[in-house]
Amino acid sequence: MKRLYVFLFLFLVCSPIFAAPNLTQWCFNEESKFEARTIQWKYCIFLTEGSKNSDVIYHFHGLGRENIETGGWSAISGHYGLAVRELWAKANFDPPTVVSISFGELWLLAEKNSSAVSGLYDFLVSIVIPKIEKNINSNIGLIGKRHLIGESMGGFNVSQMVIKKPSLFTKAAMICPAIANLSPFATEPQIAAYIARTGANVDRVDGMILMSRYFFPTPEDWMKHSPLDLAKEKLGVDSPQLYVSCGDKDEYGFQEGASLFAQIGIEKNINVTWVPISGGLHCSVDPTSVARFFSN
Secondary structure (H helix, E strand, O other): OHHHHHHHHHHHHOOOEEEEOOEEEEEEEEEEEOOOOEEEEEEEEEEEOOOOOOOEEEEEOOOOOOOOOOOOOOOOOOOHHHHHHHHHHHOOOOOOEEEEEEOOOOOOOOOOOOOOOOOHHHHHHHHHHHHHHHHHHHHOOOOOOEEEEEEOHHHHHHHHHHHHOHHHOOEEEEEOOOOOOOOOOOOHHHHHHHHHHHOOOHHHHHHHHHHHHHHOOOHHHHHOOOHHHHHHHHOOOOOOEEEEEEEOOOOOOHHHHHHHHHHHHHHOOOOEEEEEEOOOOOOOOOHHHHHHHHHO
């Protein structure tokens, strides 16, 4: 309750940061106890003044893009969020509120396992989203529909929410999602075949495998989070409308996994927008189709 009062005080009396014309930004640093551990996290609310849209888009950033205060949906960077907002303005579309969340430079929504960095999925669902929405509902207005967007690492995190909590969200966009048609416990021949098949960079693939094993220490842990395996099993009538995009020259080879994820959704009769970007590297974005996806 004390934290809510602090939020209300800041909301009413502090001068907000104007990151772009008609865009107001509030950022908050949090520290929460969760299962005998202290987790530091932060979030920024990006509100377009005068918008009558009560929907909220939750944004998950990519690797190393944790500076959500001056990057991401803020106008101070060249992030695709700025281009999307400009396209919405040209189309006279009332933008939803965007909430960008960060747990630091590197984070994956792993369910609790033997890794010390696991458990963020449970924390996000049970603590983070309810706390953010309590603040928004109390100080801005009742939330309408929830949507999701994430790029690269954030795209992987979006996949976990889409698969495991589908009824929470109406639309979800996965941009250059870190979805590889390769297990982090693959054999050397399997890794070599993946690199040859996708044209991926060897060093990028090695880094991807190390990062995955950091969060998913065993093959059993990985199978509980593998986007392609889970999509085959769990995507269905309750799944949100999907936008999936990737450059066809992605250095991680993610174009193959992204395409397969989109195809699984299509085969399960989900409304899927698949946008391959010709010649696009990691992480290529088509702001026009992203803006259209959320405004239609």
